[in-house]
Amino acid sequence: MAAKRSSGATKPGGGHSRRQFLKRGALAAAGAVGFPYIVPASALGLDGTIAPSNRITIASIGVGGQGTGNLRAFLGQPDTQVLAVCDVDCNHRDRAKQIVEETYGAKMTSGEYKGCDFYTDFREVLARPDVDAVCITTPDFWHAVIAVAAAEAGKDMYCEKPLANSIGEGRAVVNAVNRYGRVFQTGSHERSRSNARYACELVRNGRIGKLHTIHVNLPLDHYDLNLNVGPMPVPEGFDYDMWLGPRPWAPYTELRCHFFFRFILDYSGGEVTDRGAHIIDLGQLGNATDRTGPQTVSGWGEFPREGLFNTAKKFEFQFTYANGVKMICKSEGTRGVKFEGTDGWVFIHIHGGNLEAEPASLLKEIIGPNEEHLGRSPGHHRDFLNNVKLRGECFAPPEVGHRSASMCHLANIAMKLGRELKWDPDKELFTNDSEANSLLMPSLRAPWHV
Amino acid sequence: MYRDSNTKVQTAFRRSALCNVLAVSLVLLAGPAFAADPPPLEDALKQLATYEFGQNREMLSVVEDYCRLSYGAPQTRALVEDGLIGLLKSDSTYDCKDFVCRQLCVIGSDKSVPVLGGMLTDEKYSNIARYALEGIEGKAADKAFIKALGKTSGKVQIGIINSLGARGSEDSVRAMAKLLDSSDPMVAQAAAAALGHIGGPDAATAIAEARANAAPEVKQSLDDGYLLCAAKAASAGNIDEAMAIYSTLNNPAEAKQTQLAAIQGIASVQGPDAAPMLIDLLKGDDPKLQAIAAGTLRKMEAPVVFAALAGELPNLGPQAQMLALYILRQHPDAAAKDPITALTKSDVADVRIAAIEALGANGDASTIPLLAEIATGTDAEAAKYASSSLDALRGDVDAAFVELAKSAATPIRGELIRSLAVRGAVSALPYLLESAVDADATVRTHSFDALGALGSAEQLPALIDLLVKMNGNEAQTAAENAIVAVVQKSDPAGQPAAPVIAALQGMKGKADVRASFVRVLGRTGDPSALTVLRECANAKKGDAVKDAAIRALADWPTTDTLADLQALASGAGSDTNKALAFRGFMRLLRLPVERPMEETLRLYGEAFKMAATPDDKRLVLAGLAEIKDARALALLEPFLNDEAVKAEAAQAAEQIKKNTTPQQ
Incomplete structure (x- = not known):
């Protein structure tokens, strides 16, 4: 059954302005990874899981078939919190939001969770200072533009393969990631x-x-x-x-x-x-x-x-x-x-x-x-998260x-x-x-x- | 289609007497790529003029062929370009012009620039004109872009700015600089990015001036442009220029990601000289600065950096120690061993684990006792990492493993032997043959596992002796496994199972030991063992050896034992042995092999004759259901009225019919 359809007129992001991306420079200045790798005992929840404030926060950009697969992979990681989903197709976007909220809701005592924001424009996602990393699963031709902007916004990235749709765009991604010292995993998971x-x-x-x-x-x-x-x-x-x-x-x-x-x-x-x-x-x-x-x-x-x-x-x-x-x-x-x-x-x-x-x-x-x-990979998504914490180099x-x-x-x-x-x-x-x-x-x- | 036609076509093209006239035609270029009567260029272009999305694309393909095949034929190429330019000047459709611009991106010359330049200012055509112009080398295209820059605004202007940036047009810097304070923030952002891509002192100065009073929404683009200028300066060898920019941006007042990028930029320019600065950042309490420092240190190659980092390990906080230990795991240094060893006793559990992991890369022979102790300790998490570190220790340390194993307590001995196997330590084989008779069962088992992993045909006689000694021992299976492993990885041409066969044939009595040899031979799958296995399986005396041999034939990896099993299942043996043989026969019958269908059906007929119980019949029916030949139906027909199995027979019949029905 199709997910609840939000009309094109629905303002995404729970009220975020569509033009807010213009302010990304000022907003993103407060962002980027800063959580401790060592989780103090006080940060652990009653069930021993890692408290939300100490998790790597992720937004998924592009949540079609492969994007949903990546989303589920990150939802299954105990030290990760998916804050938002983004897609130009409201069907994909609404379904992904529902998956996030059902997954986290199942872990809440109330059985309900309503904390997943949704967007159509990735620039609004990148403008959020509370997002540590983004998962880019758009069609190939979008990878480079989003990845370069994400690097400038100080985000770490898991980006689907092929890395870019041309050799020039791929080089731009590499340069931007290196310029900003970001952790980046290409989604070529077969090498894991x-x-x-x-x-x-x-x-x-x-x-x-x-x-x-x-x-x-x-x-x-x-x-x-x-x-x-x-x-x-x-x-x-x-x-x-x-x-x-x-x-x-x-x-x-x-x-x-x-x-x-x-x-x-x-x-x-x-x-x-x-x-x-x-x-x-x-x-x-x-x-x-x-x-x-x-x-x-x-x-x-x-x-x-x-x-x-x-x-x-x-x-x-x-x-x-x-x-x-x-x-x-x-x-x-x-x-x-x-x-x-x-x-x-x-x-x-x-x-x-x-x-x-x-x-x-x-x-x-x-x-x-x-x-x-x-080396041996703990899994392609897990490898990415480990390196986000240790500022290392991923397998791809x-x-x-x-x-x-x-x-x-x-x-x-x-x-x-x-x-x-x-x-x-x-x-x-x-x-x-x-x-x-x-x-x-x-x-x-x-x-x-x- | 380009296959096969290229060489022939190109040669024909170049040789063609017609190639200097617009009427040049692909009809000359016979080959599988083209329809029987492809149109001349002139006609193709005419048809292209009215092309709209959704119509047949064949004509586009033909024009693309002309573009591609005129490579290296300047006169023809000029005609093709002229034709395409003509289409841009005409009232051809948008989709036609879009296609033409894609071709001119590749084959366009200065000749195409005027018409494309004219399209730049037209909102409808600007993007596709840029598509073509960005691919055309030379100053003429740059000039066209610069000319259009002042005549446009909004998205069209942004596109032109982006094109100039992508082309690295130094001539556009002055015009671009003026756009940094545009009232349209997106224009200003684009100009900042483009200036960064162009680089050079003038671009850097323009950005520096604009940063002084930048609107918040443009600031990050200016910062990025400035960082790009620094990187370009550094790669051009203008170190002072690069450092001036990086030093300006390495300021807590700047956006955090800008400051982090600047720190990294400084390190890229200074190399190992930046290590003290980075280590100081690690000692600080800002996790973001610690993170960028760690990521930057990790990318360095100079050993002196890692020696310095190792020396500072005791002075770092737990978070920074974690990051530093990870770096040292990737960049081992002799100076790191002792401080890392000290951290294996840290109060912080995560640091302890990270130190244990790092010892695998940084340790030496002296580290083995500590790691072995942790690997056999009560902390399961630490034990796991210590085992991995033992396996990873580099250098000539296998002898030290052996020496320690000889004197260590049994749990440690077992752990060291396990690790020797993972390490591929063939030099330890003599010791492993000794430890295989250790008083401790776990040590014995680990030893046989290691012998299987590391041994070769050379160790087979000793392993066979050990198997005899292990008779009845809990390590007997491990000993059998070791022999099987050694035989399986030996060259089959050398009949590697021969020593086992000889041992079996040379042994009298001791049925349990001989049964053990038979099991080994069965698992090796060595064809040279079949004769002796058949002898044992057909022995008159029913004992453990005969049972083991029938099992070996039943589990044989190929259909070579099919006839043996049929004979055994139909013979006069015990019910158990017959049942074993029958099930083995059915397993082999269902293996995917190349065999005439008539023969397969005959064997199924034999199987039905052997099937003594309803379960046996079900097994045959299940196999028959996989057959893709309608003749199989006749075989199961008698069973459609057999009360015990008629349901399964009907199912099998249904499946065979499905198997033999042609797919739609």
Whole structure:
């Protein structure tokens, strides 16, 4: 059943002015993390849980399908308090508010909780000094604008993958997070799986011999991506102009938004950036190149020539790295990544993390304390919260998230242009094609910028 | 579609005699990418002029092909650009112009600038014109933006400001500076951000002056612009300029996040020299300053910083100690061991735990007794972290583990042996073979676990001897596990189970021990063991060895024992053994293997013959229900009237029909 629908006229945020974001500089000055890691006994509630005043306060920006998943993950953490939700779709927003209030209400003696504010404009969320961190689960093309603004407002961030919708926007996020000393977790949670980390340790410690090839399998789900649709009236309660945000204006049609945005190049990069941001990310981790990038990229893609959707339906592309390793990505095969070395191989299945290897005994190898260890994550969301407290680096820091997303964008650019491109990962520029460089950073619709 | 056609198409394009006329056509460029008769460029552009969202996009794709394939062919490229410019000048639709601007972003030259510049001031077209112009290199595009800057206001002007910022247009600084005190705060915010992106002394000066009297809603943007100027100055080597800005902003009167960013900026410029300042902040009582200090110290690489931090550990408050211990966990330093060790006795529980964790990275052989003691102590939380730290201790310390284990009390000995396994300490194998017969059962079990994890074929003879000794002992299962683990990780080509087979064949009497060997062989899955397992399973004498062998065949990982199990289930053995064999047969029959369907159906027919009880029949029917072949229905037909199983037979029939119905 649909959640209680608040009309577009309902003032969000329990009375917060829509223009209040203009004051964010003054307001946010009082914000940012300042809670103690050590919780004094006096701060504990009767049941031993951490009192609200000592919890990390979070607001969720973007609460559709994945956003709700992230929201529930944070609601399940004892030292976290979700203060607000934000979405341009009032259905998503109201449902998320209801989830928060039902979850916390179940823990109250009264059985009721009414403390979750709701917003349509993320700038109002960032203006709140009592919000320590934000969870950004908007469509890809919004990530960078919100993340840069959140960094300026002194917020820590959990931001979904791919980190940004272009290489230029991704670099802006990294720079802003570094400039303000924020803690940032990219939502590429597959790298938090112990099996994936172990497999990458096998590779990095030479258990498969010398690594020479990384195979990335990115089979597409079977969606009908050949639909030809026309303009439709914008539904009540959906702030479509805000949804479009930094992207060029385009007429509303239902399939443009929400889940299917990922198959339109203005908003995302198709399977290449969607699951590619997970699987290529693991390839980067195993190759120890997750803070840099390849030297060349080439490939072909079959892009739909009609209909609403225009991301590649079939593709094959490859990268070469300075260390001589090749990464070959195809839209077929069992979803996952295979590292091939001179003495064997190991395959990581995505969404589950099961491993295969040849020889099979590789999976019984012990990585000793004097070898390279990649650590074990307590869970992607928990890792973020721990690092918010300790001011450490998460398992998917912005540089890593940016470099993995960059690989996906490089592939799409090379496939769109249909020629081999040479890439300088230090300067983040193509060295043999100035036209390709014009695709590194799209112009953002006013007033948005990064 | 670009596949296969690219090289062929590009080559054809460049060679085409027609490529210098507007009538150039993709029709020459035969390939799977194109329809049979793609239009010439002129026609494609004409059709594009009326394009609106929702119409067929094919013509857009054709024009995109022209743009892409004219790369490296200047004359053709010029024609394509001219055609696109013509569309912008015409009364073509908005959607057409939007598409054209996306192409000009990539292929546009100075030629496109005038028409695009004209669109900048038009509210309807400004954003898409910016889209194209931002991608066009050179001063001409900058000039167009600057020219439009003074003619616009509101969102349109903000867009132009953003574009100039994104392009890093130094020529726009003077004009931009004037906008810092705009009555529209969003314009002023955008100008501050753009000046930050452009950087340089002039931009910094403009921002500094504007900060003096800034409206509250613009202040944060100015601060950010100022911070950007500092970062740009620092990366250009203008350290004094950067430090001047950072020092100004490192002021408690500034917005907190600005001050925190400034502190970090100072550290990025000064490097290790900033460590004393950061450590002083850690000693303070402002949690936000402590946090930024800790985050900044963690990013440093110089060992001298961490030695200094370690030296200050006793002088920090608990909160700062937590942060410092975390840093030292990431950046171990020899000087940190003693102060961290001292903190394992802190009054604050969280600090104690953090110190124990940090010892894993900073400790050495001398740390082992303390960690082992905590790991076996009564504080479960501390014990967990101490165990992890033992496992993580770096350096050549495995011998110290062994030496301590030899003399330590049993709980500590067991813990050290557990850790040796996790550490992959193969040098400890001789000791582990000794400790496997320890008087303490837990130590024995840990030892066998470690031998399984660390041992190789070289240790198999000794392990086999130990298994004989463990007969009847509570560590017998652990000993069996160790042998199985060693065999399974050995090269199958070397028939790694051979020593176990030899031991089994060479042993007389001692049925329990031989049964133990049989169990081991069954679990290894080594094909070379099958012969001896079959002999044992078919032995006339029914004893523990025969039982173990039938179980081994029933649990075999491949269908290689299917025929053995059929024979055993149909033979003259005990009911228990027949039941074991039958269930093993059914398990293997349901394994996914490549086998002709006729053979599978035949085996199911045999299974029904072997099924002695209604439960047996249900098992066969459950397997049959998975078959995707209508011939299976005939097999279950007799059971549709069998009172005991007719319901299950009907269910199976239904499922087979579903399995064989074509999907819509």
